[in-house]
Amino acid sequence: MKFRTFAMFVGPSIFLMILFIAAPLVSVFLQSFQITQPVVETQQVETCTPGFLQQTCVTETKTVPVLDEFGAPVTTTEWVGLLSYQRVLQLDRVGAALAAGSWQQIMAIDFWKALRFTLTFTLVTLPLILIVGLGLAVAVNNAAKAIRGQIIFISLLPFIITPVIGALSIYWLFVGDGILTAGLEWWLGRDIAMFAQAWTIEILMLFYRVWHVAPFAFVIFYAGLQTVNQDTLESAIIDGASRWDRLRYVIIPHLMPLIIFVSLIHLMDAYRVFEEVVGFRSQAHVISLQWLTYDFLEPDDAGNRAISRASASAMLTMIGIVILLIPLLRRTWRDHKGSSH
Amino acid sequence: MSTPKALRQPFSLRLGSAAFLIFWCLIAAFPIFWIGVMSFKVPVDAFAPNPFDVVFGPETRARGKGLSILDIALGLVVLWFAARVAMRHLSPLVAKYSPYGVVAMGWIAASLAFGVGFVIVFFGILPPIIGVLNSIAGPLGAPIIGLTTEHYQAVWFENEFWRNFVNSLIVTTGVVTISLTVGTLAGYGLARSGSNIAFWILIIALIFRALPHSVLVAGYLPVFVNSAEILRPILGDSAPTLYGQPLAVIAVLVSINQPFTIWMLRSFFQSIPVDLDESARVDGCTHFQAFRWVIMPVMWPGVITTGLFSFLLAYNDFLVTSLLLDAQNQTMVPGIVGYFNRETTTTDQVEAVAAAVSITAPLFLLVMVFQRQIVSGLTAGAVKG
Numbered sequence: 001m002k003f004r005t006f007a008m009f010v011g012p013s014i015f016l017m018i019l020f021i022a023a024p025l026v027s028v029f030l031q032s033f034q035i036t037q038p039v040v041e042t043q044q045v046e047t048c049t050p051g052f053l054q055q056t057c058v059t060e061t062k063t064v065p066v067l068d069e070f071g072a073p074v075t076t077t078e079w080v081g082l083l084s085y086q087r088v089l090q091l092d093r094v095g096a097a098l099a100a101g102s103w104q105q106i107m108a109i110d111f112w113k114a115l116r117f118t119l120t121f122t123l124v125t126l127p128l129i130l131i132v133g134l135g136l137a138v139a140v141n142n143a144a145k146a147i148r149g150q151i152i153f154i155s156l157l158p159f160i161i162t163p164v165i166g167a168l169s170i171y172w173l174f175v176g177d178g179i180l181t182a183g184l185e186w187w188l189g190r191d192i193a194m195f196a197q198a199w200t201i202e203i204l205m206l207f208y209r210v211w212h213v214a215p216f217a218f219v220i221f222y223a224g225l226q227t228v229n230q231d232t233l234e235s236a237i238i239d240g241a242s243r244w245d246r247l248r249y250v251i252i253p254h255l256m257p258l259i260i261f262v263s264l265i266h267l268m269d270a271y272r273v274f275e276e277v278v279g280f281r282s283q284a285h286v287i288s289l290q291w292l293t294y295d296f297l298e299p300d301d302a303g304n305r306a307i308s309r310a311s312a313s314a315m316l317t318m319i320g321i322v323i324l325l326i327p328l329l330r331r332t333w334r335d336h337k338g339s340s341h
Numbered sequence: 342m343s344t345p346k347a348l349r350q351p352f353s354l355r356l357g358s359a360a361f362l363i364f365w366c367l368i369a370a371f372p373i374f375w376i377g378v379m380s381f382k383v384p385v386d387a388f389a390p391n392p393f394d395v396v397f398g399p400e401t402r403a404r405g406k407g408l409s410i411l412d413i414a415l416g417l418v419v420l421w422f423a424a425r426v427a428m429r430h431l432s433p434l435v436a437k438y439s440p441y442g443v444v445a446m447g448w449i450a451a452s453l454a455f456g457v458g459f460v461i462v463f464f465g466i467l468p469p470i471i472g473v474l475n476s477i478a479g480p481l482g483a484p485i486i487g488l489t490t491e492h493y494q495a496v497w498f499e500n501e502f503w504r505n506f507v508n509s510l511i512v513t514t515g516v517v518t519i520s521l522t523v524g525t526l527a528g529y530g531l532a533r534s535g536s537n538i539a540f541w542i543l544i545i546a547l548i549f550r551a552l553p554h555s556v557l558v559a560g561y562l563p564v565f566v567n568s569a570e571i572l573r574p575i576l577g578d579s580a581p582t583l584y585g586q587p588l589a590v591i592a593v594l595v596s597i598n599q600p601f602t603i604w605m606l607r608s609f610f611q612s613i614p615v616d617l618d619e620s621a622r623v624d625g626c627t628h629f630q631a632f633r634w635v636i637m638p639v640m641w642p643g644v645i646t647t648g649l650f651s652f653l654l655a656y657n658d659f660l661v662t663s664l665l666l667d668a669q670n671q672t673m674v675p676g677i678v679g680y681f682n683r684e685t686t687t688t689d690q691v692e693a694v695a696a697a698v699s700i701t702a703p704l705f706l707l708v709m710v711f712q713r714q715i716v717s718g719l720t721a722g723a724v725k726g
Contacts, residue, residue, distance in 0.1 A: 009530025020596030024560025182390035
């Protein structure tokens with residue numbers, strides 16, 4: 001294919017990606033070093049109230065925003081260096097907390113709280129999803145052919161459901177005296193409030209994510225199981241390998257590329273955890289990095305969006321993505337070089 | 342076929358594996374099933390601590406709203422006929438009446454017609470007939486399961502959820518059409534070019550796929566809010582404010598979706614032999630003609646699968662739509678968040694549940710119809726490498 005034809009085919013897609021992905025990235029990077037504020041001026045305002053003999057007049061100095069000819073507030077943008085990063089990271093408070101040796105004080109800062117949760121979430125869900133997905137794939141592969149379709153259908157439901165709605169559906173089972181909270185209370189004989197402390201919410205969030213992603217791992221592993229070499233399995237049996245040995249030494253090595261694929265996709269997605277915070281309404285207890293950026297972008301009570309701080313926290317979130325991507329990129333690069341030679 | 346003794350599984354293993362599967366199916370389906378049940382009950386029943394109260398809804402029944410044995414029987418009969426019509430007659434009809442080459446369009450039209458017909462029969466014609474029958478049927482006509490659609494009525498008509506539905510429809514249709522058009526072109530180009538540029542484009546797309554969406558939205562927001570002023574020198578006074586425009590959100594979602602789309606379509610295009618386009622080229626087609634008239638007709642399965650995933654992304658999105666659309670143009674998923682901000686009474690809560698079920702129902706149908714395509718789409722990227 002000539003380069004010209006190639007460019008015509010790929011052009012529209014590249015254009016969209018540059019305009020809506022690459023350009024915003026650059027602009028976020030620049031914004032994170034800038035602060036845009038309305039220009040304010042101080043005015044002497046004299047307010048008079050009618051009084052007997054003489055008016056009572058009070059002179060105040062007020063700060064009012066400067067308006068342009070359309071009545072919109074004039075804003076200025078200035079370069080502030082790392083100020084926004086400092087406001088997000090709050091290193092001085094972290095230093096003080098470290099000096100005091102207090103973990104709670106660090107966790108009182110939104111960014112570090114979000115970072116801790118995001119990392120825990122990503123690392124804890126990963127093995128769970130691999131185990132549940134692999135277990136399901138092996139079990140379905142064992143099951144009678146007639147019911148496999150139905151099981152796959154039911155398994156796809158948690159995967160396909162809108163994440164916010166999926167989280168909500170689990171939230172409603174536990175909220176207040178929801179059906180499962182009532183069941184737990186009856187079983188344990190004590191009062192339970194699932195949404196009053198952070199750790200119970202985190203367990204529900206972990207559960208939700210495993211419930212949501214395990215079907216994906218399952219479908220992929222199940223497809224991989226169909227291509228396991230039967231001869232290898234048979235020779236393993238002849239050599240006296242037990243079921244466990246066969247799983248451990250034949251099936252899992254065969255599935256290894258798929259396990260790596262699922263892990264990478266899951267690491268990328270779990271690091272972006274966001275919908276859980278919305279669905280479980282946990283912002284008072286548990287927040288994630290992406291939710292932190294979202295929260296800065298939402299208009300506050302005065303209608304202002306904290307764009308600079310959002311950009312800074314977005315850039316900090318990106319560092320994690322870069323670390324996650326490096327091994328993936330190295331692997332792809334090796335494969336590419338291997339295939340081209 | 343008898344399995345060799347060595348491969349035969351001990352009873353305990355089979356039992357364990359079956360139990361695990363049953364347990365998983367329960368866990369997978371239960372939350373979705375349960376919100377479905379809750380949405381049809383009055384609040385007292387929906388949030389009752391006893392599960393049987395939630396299922397049978399005594400309070401709902403006490404208000405005279407429920408299903409009798411007769412209702413259930415008739416409803417099942419109608420459902421069975423509907424399923425029969427869908428299975429047996431729909432596909433020949435589509436094959437007969439849709440013009441050659443646009444079978445997909447024929448299917449869309451047929452499913453829409455079927456859906457509308459079903460809604461008219463099931464919710465329009467059936468209830469009055471059943472009402473008459475119930476009144477003369479005696480004990481068979483007395484309600485045994487409490488069921489009320491009042492929350493759905495409140496959500497869809499009083500709270501105007503249909504507006505959100507229309508907005509969702511606009512956004513998803515736009516995203517699916519544009520991202521497939523742009524994506525198939527790019528996917529084909531990338532699959533047929535072995536150059537280094539193609540490789541680097543794919544790698545950069547992979548990096549873009551990993552970006553958190555909030556990072557990108559932080560880039561759009563200031564520009565979109567002030568776009569009227571930014572664009573005024575170019576477009577004059579007709580410069581639009583992009584914030585709140587469904588079109589802007591469509592463009593954003595298409596672009597966010599692009600990396601995933603081109604990877605997936607590329608892997609589908611690669612499974613089509615190159616000989617096919619080469620023979621078309623020998624017959625005198627240009628690259629584009631070969632793409633349009635030779636490759637596309639055999640690509641429909643891949644396009645439909647990718648379209649499904651684009652649809653899911655647009656339909657399920659919360660972050661982008663909630664930040665970039667204003668209240669009038671809000672889609673369904675962010676729309677539901679409005680409910681729990683004002684969720685003060687239990688009635689509000691059940692209405693939120695009803696809205697959630699309304700959002701889930703189309704997805705449920707989607708899995709039913711397109712299960713095979715979804716599975717093939719999931720495995721396309723993974724198994725082929």
